[in-house]
Amino acid sequence: MFEVLELNAGYEFRNRFVHAVRNVSFKVEQDDFFGIAGESGCGKTTLMLASLGLLKKPGKVISGRVLVEGLNLLALSNDELKKVRWKKVSLVTQSSMNSLNPVMKVKDQMADVLIRNHGFSKSDAYELVKEKLKLVGITPDRMESYPHQLSGGMRQRVVIAMALLLSPRVIFMDEPTTALDVVVQRSILQQIEELKKKEHFSIVFITHDISLLFELATKIAIMYAGEFVEVGEATLVYSRPLHPYTKGLIEALPSISKDLEKYKSIPGRPPDLTLKIEGCPFRERCSFAFERCRVEKPELRFVNGRWVACHLY
Amino acid sequence: MKVLKYVVNRLFFFAITLFFALTLNFVIPRFMPGDPAERILMRFGPNIDEQAIEAMRIALGLDKEKGLLRQYFEYLKNTFSGNFGISYLHYPVPVKQVLASSLPWTLGLVGTSTVISFILGTLLGVYAGWHRDRRAGSGILIFSLCLRSIAYFWLAMLFLYVFGYRLGWFPLSNAYSTKETLHGFRFVLSVIYHAVLPSMTLIVASLGNWILTMRNNMISVLAEDYITLAEAKGLGEGYIMLHYAARNAILPSITAFGISLGFVVSGALLTEIVYSYPGVGYQLYRAVLSQDFPLIQAIFFFVSLSVLLANLIMDFLYAFLDPRVRG
Numbered sequence: 123m124f125e126v127l128e129l130n131a132g133y134e135f136r137n138r139f140v141h142a143v144r145n146v147s148f149k150v151e152q153d154d155f156f157g158i159a160g161e162s163g164c165g166k167t168t169l170m171l172a173s174l175g176l177l178k179k180p181g182k183v184i185s186g187r188v189l190v191e192g193l194n195l196l197a198l199s200n201d202e203l204k205k206v207r208w209k210k211v212s213l214v215t216q217s218s219m220n221s222l223n224p225v226m227k228v229k230d231q232m233a234d235v236l237i238r239n240h241g242f243s244k245s246d247a248y249e250l251v252k253e254k255l256k257l258v259g260i261t262p263d264r265m266e267s268y269p270h271q272l273s274g275g276m277r278q279r280v281v282i283a284m285a286l287l288l289s290p291r292v293i294f295m296d297e298p299t300t301a302l303d304v305v306v307q308r309s310i311l312q313q314i315e316e317l318k319k320k321e322h323f324s325i326v327f328i329t330h331d332i333s334l335l336f337e338l339a340t341k342i343a344i345m346y347a348g349e350f351v352e353v354g355e356a357t358l359v360y361s362r363p364l365h366p367y368t369k370g371l372i373e374a375l376p377s378i379s380k381d382l383e384k385y386k387s388i389p390g391r392p393p394d395l396t397l398k399i400e401g402c403p404f405r406e407r408c409s410f411a412f413e414r415c416r417v418e419k420p421e422l423r424f425v426n427g428r429w430v431a432c433h434l435y
Numbered sequence: 436m437k438v439l440k441y442v443v444n445r446l447f448f449f450a451i452t453l454f455f456a457l458t459l460n461f462v463i464p465r466f467m468p469g470d471p472a473e474r475i476l477m478r479f480g481p482n483i484d485e486q487a488i489e490a491m492r493i494a495l496g497l498d499k500e501k502g503l504l505r506q507y508f509e510y511l512k513n514t515f516s517g518n519f520g521i522s523y524l525h526y527p528v529p530v531k532q533v534l535a536s537s538l539p540w541t542l543g544l545v546g547t548s549t550v551i552s553f554i555l556g557t558l559l560g561v562y563a564g565w566h567r568d569r570r571a572g573s574g575i576l577i578f579s580l581c582l583r584s585i586a587y588f589w590l591a592m593l594f595l596y597v598f599g600y601r602l603g604w605f606p607l608s609n610a611y612s613t614k615e616t617l618h619g620f621r622f623v624l625s626v627i628y629h630a631v632l633p634s635m636t637l638i639v640a641s642l643g644n645w646i647l648t649m650r651n652n653m654i655s656v657l658a659e660d661y662i663t664l665a666e667a668k669g670l671g672e673g674y675i676m677l678h679y680a681a682r683n684a685i686l687p688s689i690t691a692f693g694i695s696l697g698f699v700v701s702g703a704l705l706t707e708i709v710y711s712y713p714g715v716g717y718q719l720y721r722a723v724l725s726q727d728f729p730l731i732q733a734i735f736f737f738v739s740l741s742v743l744l745a746n747l748i749m750d751f752l753y754a755f756l757d758p759r760v761r762g
């Protein structure tokens with residue numbers, strides 16, 4: 123349904139290239155909740171923008187394809203893109219004041235895409251806006267509000283309602299709740315799950331908080347230094363992680379039962395993304411590393427029901 | 436309701452500041468050294484008797500008999516009735532008349548130039564910011580940096596020399612043709628014709644700043660999530676550029692524009708000198724040199740009034756453009 127194939131992307135930066143997405147492939151199927159987790163700066167947002175053809179200069183897609191119902195999104199003309207965007211795939215950005223245009227009324231910034239690109243009349247457009255807002259629990263009288271008149275949680279619900287406007291098959295969400303307090307975060311995540319059941323869309327959910335994914339996701343991908351290092355069913359990856367990085371992330375999770383002293387964070391820092399990485403990108407932080415990890419780059423292989431890139435298996 | 440509160444609030448603030456400006460305008464010249472009465476009479480010769488000076492003081496409203504408070508109330512009353520006294524410099528021409536012959540020219544020339552420069556610069560800045568990675572955008576950027584580094588006085592002289600003197604396309608001085616008496620439409624044409632060079636100078640002098648300011652505003656707005664969302668929605672480029680980017684990017688420029696508009700009244704001294712343009716800037720310059728208090732006071736009054744008025748108008752415009760200000 124939505125497939126990314128061997129995508130390479132990054133940023134041109136002072137005569138160097140920040141290779142932030144390295145040969146990433148994944149496939150999102152009907153009803154998937156596909157989670158992507160990784161440390162800050164590992165390339166999650168770049169992956170999303172590149173997959174949607176939204177990466178702007180100095181960003182650049184070097185190679186790869188993105189298939190949406192058979193069409194390669196990265197090869198479409200502007201006119202063709204107009205028809206695909208928002209209708210087939212939409213997105214929710216990080217929650218904060220700036221996901222909504224501060225000088226436009228809620229109803230107008232939701233309706234503009236309907237009126238300008240999809241042939242809605244004004245009244246039909248507002249009717250649909252009202253309907254979708256109701257879906258996320260926002261009363262119609264809020265349509266006339268400006269973003270600053272809404273609370274952070276409400277704003278994020280508006281953005282979600284906006285993503286739902288044309289009932290797309292896939293919705294990307296880039297850390298949609300990070301900027302909100304825990305209680306609001308909970309209620310929005312719950313709402314996303316309910317909506318997903320009701321409206322039957324798939325979600326690609328990006329976060330640095332891996333614990334969220336174990337609760338919500340059906341499939342997860344662990345991203346490290348621009349690459350996917352482990353991809354599989356969420357329950358499987360959580361209960362029996364294979365990649366040392368995944369193990370490290372799970373061990374670093376705070377839990378009520380564990381003592382503070384037993385927390386283990388992963389030592390070291392990820393490699394510089396402007397460099398060509400020899401061997402395994404994780405080897406310097408890995409306690410299992412051996413000679414082969416230095417010379418040969420591990421490829422993703424299917425091991426014990428999931429894909430993992432590690433020489434241990 | 437909130438809008439009304441905002442309007443009342445702004446108006447109140449306007450009144451208070453105007454009052455302070457008026458008071459300062461009264462106090463400051465009175466603490467300046469030198470005796471204006473003596474200065475005026477000095478022009479008529481070296482030997483002036485005490486009585487003549489005293490008579491002049493009374494004529495100027497500076498006589499010691501009147502207390503400062505009475506002088507102050509008289510000053511307020513006169514200011515609001517448009518009676519600014521008699522110019523020392525142009526004695527015995529009333530200040531009102533001096534201003535009447537210079538203020539309209541300044542308002543026309545400097546005001547129009549400021550507005551044109553702002554609109555043009557802002558449009559170019561929007562375009563340059565939106566296309567910052569393309570050739571057109573870099574071209575505009577380089578152009579505006581060049582404009583900014585040109586010395587404005589030098590530019591005025593250059594224009595005058597090339598287009599006025601060498602090529603003879605435009606007149607060398609004055610605000611309208613003095614050779615013949617023109618009426619109606621032909622007079623207006625003559626005024627525009629005379630204003631071309633000075634206003635070009637003024638526009639070129641400020642255009643670069645408007646472009647750069649707007650370009651910077653655009654670039655910071657373009658990094659916002661709502662722009663990414665607008666693009667993801669597949670909205671047209673022109674629509675996003677205007678309704679999502681420029682519409683937000685212009686807000687910080689509005690305040691700066693208000694300040695520039697406010698200072699229009701003070702004229703543009705260098706341009707007026709180079710082009711012998713009969714504006715307020717030149718009058719103020721001469722008034723300061725010869726301690727012409729009434730004229731200085733009157734000009735300062737109009738400058739304060741117009742700065743405050745321009746600010747008031749910009750506050751309202753800002754509230755109209757930015758819903759966050761309205762509450």
Ligand SMILES: Nc1ncnc2c1ncn2[C@@H]1O[C@H](COP(=O)(O)OP(=O)(O)OP(=O)(O)O)[C@@H](O)[C@H]1O
Pocket residue numbers: 133134135140142160161162163164165166167168169180181330395
């Ligand atoms: N405009 C840019 N120019 C140069 N480098 C950039 C640019 N934007 C991002 N990068 C670099 O690309 C890499 C990936 O960034 P990206 O924003 O995709 O990370 P992320 O995983 O989304 O991080 P976070 O969790 O903090 O949002 C980072 O190393 C970052 O420094």
Ligand SMILES: [Mg+2]
Pocket residue numbers: 166167168296
């Ligand atoms: Mg990110």
